[in-house]
Amino acid sequence: MNSRNNNVKALVFFLGPAMLAIFVFFCIPVLSAFVISFTDFDIYSLGNFSNARFIGLRNYTQLFEDPLFWIALRNTFFFVILAGPLSVAVSLFSALLLNAKLVKFKGIFRLTYFMPVVTTLIAVAIVWRFIYHPRFGLLNYLLSFIHINPVDWLGNPFWAMPAIVLMSVWKNFGYNMIIFIAGLNNIPSDLYEAATIEGASWWQQFRSITLPMLAPTTLFISLITMIGYFQLFAEPYIMTQGGPLNKTLSIVQYLYQEGFRWWNMGYSAAIAFVLFFIIFLGSVIQTLVQKKLKHA
Amino acid sequence: MKNLSSRIANRPRFVKQINADFINLWRSVSSVKSACYFLFLFSFLSLSLSLSCNKKSSSKTEISFWAMGAEGEFVQKLVPEFEKQNPGIKVKVQMVPWTAAQEKLVTAYASDNSPDVYQLGNTWVPQFSALGAIENLDSWIQKSSTIKREKYFEGIWDTNVLDGKVYGIPWYVDTRILFYRKDVLAKAGYSVPPKTWDELYDCSKKIKAKLPAEKYPIYIPTNEWAPFVIFGLQANAQLLKNNNSYGNFQSKEFQYAFSYLINFIKQDLAPMSVSQVTNIYQAFAGEYLNMYISGPWNINEFKKWMTGDLADKWMTAPLPNMSGVKYPGVSLAGGSSLVMSGHSKKKELAWKFIEYLSTTKIQVELYHLINDLPAVKDAWEDTSLKDDIYLEAFYDQFQNVVATPKIPEWEQIVFSKLQQYAEYTARGVMTVDEAMKAMDQDVNKILEKRRWMISRNN
Numbered sequence: 001m002n003s004r005n006n007n008v009k010a011l012v013f014f015l016g017p018a019m020l021a022i023f024v025f026f027c028i029p030v031l032s033a034f035v036i037s038f039t040d041f042d043i044y045s046l047g048n049f050s051n052a053r054f055i056g057l058r059n060y061t062q063l064f065e066d067p068l069f070w071i072a073l074r075n076t077f078f079f080v081i082l083a084g085p086l087s088v089a090v091s092l093f094s095a096l097l098l099n100a101k102l103v104k105f106k107g108i109f110r111l112t113y114f115m116p117v118v119t120t121l122i123a124v125a126i127v128w129r130f131i132y133h134p135r136f137g138l139l140n141y142l143l144s145f146i147h148i149n150p151v152d153w154l155g156n157p158f159w160a161m162p163a164i165v166l167m168s169v170w171k172n173f174g175y176n177m178i179i180f181i182a183g184l185n186n187i188p189s190d191l192y193e194a195a196t197i198e199g200a201s202w203w204q205q206f207r208s209i210t211l212p213m214l215a216p217t218t219l220f221i222s223l224i225t226m227i228g229y230f231q232l233f234a235e236p237y238i239m240t241q242g243g244p245l246n247k248t249l250s251i252v253q254y255l256y257q258e259g260f261r262w263w264n265m266g267y268s269a270a271i272a273f274v275l276f277f278i279i280f281l282g283s284v285i286q287t288l289v290q291k292k293l294k295h296a
Numbered sequence: 297m298k299n300l301s302s303r304i305a306n307r308p309r310f311v312k313q314i315n316a317d318f319i320n321l322w323r324s325v326s327s328v329k330s331a332c333y334f335l336f337l338f339s340f341l342s343l344s345l346s347l348s349c350n351k352k353s354s355s356k357t358e359i360s361f362w363a364m365g366a367e368g369e370f371v372q373k374l375v376p377e378f379e380k381q382n383p384g385i386k387v388k389v390q391m392v393p394w395t396a397a398q399e400k401l402v403t404a405y406a407s408d409n410s411p412d413v414y415q416l417g418n419t420w421v422p423q424f425s426a427l428g429a430i431e432n433l434d435s436w437i438q439k440s441s442t443i444k445r446e447k448y449f450e451g452i453w454d455t456n457v458l459d460g461k462v463y464g465i466p467w468y469v470d471t472r473i474l475f476y477r478k479d480v481l482a483k484a485g486y487s488v489p490p491k492t493w494d495e496l497y498d499c500s501k502k503i504k505a506k507l508p509a510e511k512y513p514i515y516i517p518t519n520e521w522a523p524f525v526i527f528g529l530q531a532n533a534q535l536l537k538n539n540n541s542y543g544n545f546q547s548k549e550f551q552y553a554f555s556y557l558i559n560f561i562k563q564d565l566a567p568m569s570v571s572q573v574t575n576i577y578q579a580f581a582g583e584y585l586n587m588y589i590s591g592p593w594n595i596n597e598f599k600k601w602m603t604g605d606l607a608d609k610w611m612t613a614p615l616p617n618m619s620g621v622k623y624p625g626v627s628l629a630g631g632s633s634l635v636m637s638g639h640s641k642k643k644e645l646a647w648k649f650i651e652y653l654s655t656t657k658i659q660v661e662l663y664h665l666i667n668d669l670p671a672v673k674d675a676w677e678d679t680s681l682k683d684d685i686y687l688e689a690f691y692d693q694f695q696n697v698v699a700t701p702k703i704p705e706w707e708q709i710v711f712s713k714l715q716q717y718a719e720y721t722a723r724g725v726m727t728v729d730e731a732m733k734a735m736d737q738d739v740n741k742i743l744e745k746r747r748w749m750i751s752r753n754n
Contacts, residue, residue, distance in 0.1 A: 042745060043704050046406060047427035051749065062741075133574065155569035157723075243519070244569065245723060246716065260399055262708040 037269035046263065059270035069271070071246050072254040075161060079250065080229045083165040087225050088218065091173040095180035096210075110181070114174040121171065125238035128167045129154065132239075154240050157247045164235050164248055172228070176221045183217035184210070219290040223283055230279050251275050358386040359645045360411040362401070365394045367415060367468075367632070370665045378652045385645055398423075405429040410637040412646040416464060418455040418633045423704040425463050431636040431643065433462045442651040447672050451629040451697035458702055464633030465650055466671035468662060470591045471627045471697050472522050473689050474613045475598065477586040480506075489613035492620045493527075493556060496587075500565040503586055514587040515573065516557055516566045518718040521710035522628055523589045525700060527553035530618045530625045536739070540701045541747045543709075543739030546732045553618075554721075554728055561722040568722055577601035580610065589615065591630065592669050595686050612689040614696075622696075629697040631671065705742050713738045 037059055039045075045052035063069050098109055116124065131138045132153035140150040153163040187210065195205045211218075233252040236242055242249035242257075251271065259268030363371050368391025375387045390411065392400050398420060404410045405427055416424060424430045437443055445453055448466050456464035476489055484502035486495075496514075503513035516523055528535060533549035536542060544550070560566040567573060567585075577597045579585040588594075595612075602610050617625030634650045636643060652658060659670035660678045669690060670676060681687055700706055717731040726734070 040745060043402075043423055044426055044745060044749060046402065047429065053748075134569075136574075152569050241519075243719065245719060245725060257712065262705075262712065263402070 033269045033272060036266050037273055039266045041265040041269075043263040045265075052266075055266075059267050060274070062267070063270055063274060068246065068249070068254060069251075072249045072251045075247065075249055076230060076232060076251045078161060079165060079168075079232050080226060082162070083168050084222065084225050084229055086165065087169045087173050087176060087229075088222055090169055091176035091221070092180055092214075092218075094173065095177045095184060098177070099181055099184045110178070113177055116171045117174040119171075121234045122238055124171055125167070125235055129239050132163055155244055157245045160240055160244055160248045164232075164239065167239075168229070168232070168235055172225070176225065179217060179221055180214070183214050187213045215290065215294055219287070223286055226282055226286065227279055230275065230282070357384050357642075357645070358388055359413060359640075359642050359649060360388045360390060361649065362390045362392050362404075362411040362414040364392050364397045364415055364417075364632070366666045367662075367668065368392060371662075373665060374653070374658055374661060377658075378649060381652070382645075382648060385648070387649060401429075402427070405637075408639060410639055412637055412640040412642055413649055414635055414637070415467060415632050416635050418452070418464065418466070418629070418631055419700060419707060421456055421464050421633060421635065422458060422702045422706065424635065425458050426704045429638060430463050431638045431640070433465065433636065436636075436647050437462060437465075440647075440651060443654050447674065449629075449671070449673065449694045449697065451699065452631060452671060452694070455629050455631075455699040455702070456633050464635045465654055467632045467634045467653060468659075468668035469629075469631035469671045469694065470593070470669060471630050471690065471693050472526060472589050472591055472615065473624075473627065473693050474615055475580075475588045475590060475594060476611060476613065477580065477583065477609055478611045479609045480583060480586045489611070490616045491623050492616050493530075493618050496616050497556075497560075500560060500587070504565055507583065507586075511584050512565060512567050512586070514560055514566045515576065515579075515585040516560050516589070517573070518561075518722050519715050520590075521714045521718070524554060524557060524714055524718055525710065526589070526615065526625075526627055527557055527618075529698060530615075536701050536703075536743075539750060540703050541743050541750060543736035543743070545714075545735045545739065551728055551732055554718075554732065558718070558721050558728065562724075581606055592667070592687075592690055596667055598686075612686045614689050614693040624693050624696055626696050626698055627693050629699045631669075703743075703746060705746060708742055709739050713742075 038054060038056060039052045040055050040059070041052045094113055097103065098106055098113075103109065130136070134140060134150050134152040134155065137153070139153065144150070151159055153159050191209050191213075192205060195209060200208070231252050232250040233256065236248040236250055237253055237256075240248045242253055252275070255268050255271040255275070258264045258271065361371070362368070368389065372389050375389060378387060379385060397417075401410070401414065401416075401424070405424075410429060416430075421430070437445070443465055449469060452466045452469050456462055456466065474489060480503055481487075481489060481499060483506060484499055486499045486502075490496040490499045500513035507513070525535065528550045531549040531553040533547050533553060534544050535550065537544040545554075561568055573579055573585070576585065576588060576590075576594075578601060580588070580598065581601050598610055614624030615627050617623055634653060636646045636650065640646050653662075654672060656670075656672055656674045659672045659675035660680070662668050663670055663675065663678075663681060669687070670681070676682065676691055700710075713735055717726070717735045720726040721728055721731045
């Protein structure tokens with residue numbers, strides 16, 4: 001009995017502070033945001049609470065009728081579907097390259113590839129805006145060597161999102177790459193030795209040893225990447241402000257605009273919960289698919 | 297439930313030893329420790345709370361003043377003079393970047409930390425008045441000998457008046473006028489700048505004929521709402537109707553003005569993509585753009601970029617009007633106002649500071665510091681303003697400026713909706729008819745809350 005009592009005390013002592021902080025700075029805001037999403041809390045209500053109305057699900061129904069919301073949703077999905085797999089593929093590829101026995105100065109390469117991850121996103125976005133500039137940009141300059149006419153990357157409705165995808169993948173692949181390298185190093189080398197003795201080609205080894213052994217790592221990486229990419233914000237915020245023709249407007253950016261530019265807090269909170277639900281659903285689906293692949 | 301000790305028992309011995317020691321230690325001091333621990337936590341919390349409130353509880357003779365951007369940086373230089381005139385009073389100036397200003401001011405208000413005096417863009421006055429954050433200044437103005445309505449440009453003063461009550465004092469003013477390349481217009485046969493819409497269009501056509509294809513007579517960016525609203529107002533459009541509670545952008549008048557401007561882009565007289573123009577001044581220097589409707593903040597930049605041969609090749613002019621009846625045509629009453637926090641405990645001092653910033657002398661000094669155009673008309677008599685050839689157009693234009701609809705939702709209407717539909721029409725995604733219909737639908741949705749507030753108040 002006494003020891004159980006002590007356990008409780010120990011629990012309170014060790015977990016208490018963190019739980020308290022999480023409760024005050026996470027649970028309470030999330031709960032109040034949930035409540036606010038059923039009101040029309042806005043600038044009028046900020047001055048006087050009696051100006052807020054409980055409007056039930058109207059924010060949510062309005063959201064589903066809002067063309068901008070659908071545009072933002074489509075853009076975000078487009079981004080996640082394009083950038084997610086691309087990012088995982090590029091980081092796996094670079095991890096394989098860096099893990100190859102032939103490569104020298106691995107540390108330097110790892111460092112260079114990892115650099116963009118730790119560079120401030122704002123600075124990166126500004127530099128890339130220069131790279132994409134239609135008249136003075138580096139990209140168009142390079143393309144001119146293979147006789148491709150200058151493209152207004154960020155001003156062209158078709159190219160703006162791919163341009164942002166390219167930048168984001170470049171910015172993020174280093175992080176996933178490091179995790180992949182760790183995963184690769186965990187694969188026992190006797191598996192490869194056995195395969196070599198059996199006469200398996202490089203591709204066969206990759207498909208039958210590397211990929212299956214990396215499955216948990218890949219699941220983790222694709223989950224983290226997906227969750228991160230669904231919250232796309234700073235890149236379009238700095239580079240395009242959602243334009244041209246709202247082709248780069250992301251969900252989080254729309255949420256930010258509604259909430260912190262126009263002070264439609266209720267509406268903005270509703271967007272946040274829809275986004276939460278989407279990410280939650282995405283995570284569940286991804287986990288199920290990976291599990292199935294593993295057992296198949 | 298498996299308890300901690302039995303789990304520890306499964307660990308290697310040395311770990312067990314350490315853990316056991318720790319648990320003994322923990323037992324012996326636990327009662328004292330938990331008391332200390334909560335005391336510590338509590339004191340930490342209260343300390344942080346008291347720290348965050350500290351700002352407010354500063355001395356009784358210190359007032360806080362928040363200003364944005366360049367004003368925030370340079371207004372410090374005007375403070376010592378005020379402190380000399382009013383011994384014992386201190387002014388603490390806080391600079392806030394423009395991009396974050398509104399957010400910061402609203403959060404400051406929500407946490408009851410508003411500065412005593414602050415600068416507000418005059419289109420923000422309705423928002424902060426709706427919040428109940430700012431003081432009605434009527435009684436203060438009545439008592440004042442410095443601040444009088446007739447000393448200010450009429451249209452500018454009006455931006456601070458809501459339902460007949462004054463909430464802000466104009467600090468500096470701006471408006472939109474026409475910047476143009478004198479030499480290029482002269483080559484096209486316009487030795488005086490266009491005075492009517494027809495002339496503006498004709499002039500653009502003639503310039504285009506003389507320029508290579510990648511250069512443009514005029515710049516009408518779709519991410520600047522002001523020209524669209526200005527031309528709408530010139531065409532006598534009523535932008536919102538029924539006590540500003542419904543959109544009225546489908547009106548004949550507004551559609552006419554809107555199509556007039558969009559046509560410049562459609563006919564390749566103005567560039568379509570905003571990202572093509574990164575530096576408007578450089579573009580002017582290279583004749584890439586030759587006319588631009590914008591504000592006084594450009595004057596210094598133009599002076600900086602247009603040097604040498606180009607120095608006398610640019611000029612400013614008041615805006616053309618729809619018809620030739622009245623010149624200049626109407627433009628927007630822009631600028632910043634000084635407001636007083638309704639929660640301030642030092643309103644007397646705050647008002648004194650506002651009065652100080654509104655004296656003719658200090659208004660001129662502000663112009664010298666950062667070229668903010670004075671709100672007080674007397675200050676324009678100063679030779680530094682009177683002799684500046686680029687300012688004359690502004691002075692003329694200020695005689696005919698009006699406020700945009702004074703409702704908190706206005707910024708959302710123009711920034712998020714009007715600019716969006718301008719881009720949609722310019723790029724041919726929508727016709728003007730369709731765009732304005734959608735515009736009104738969006739605006740009506742935005743104004744739903746306002747209609748509810750009005751109906752409740754009646």
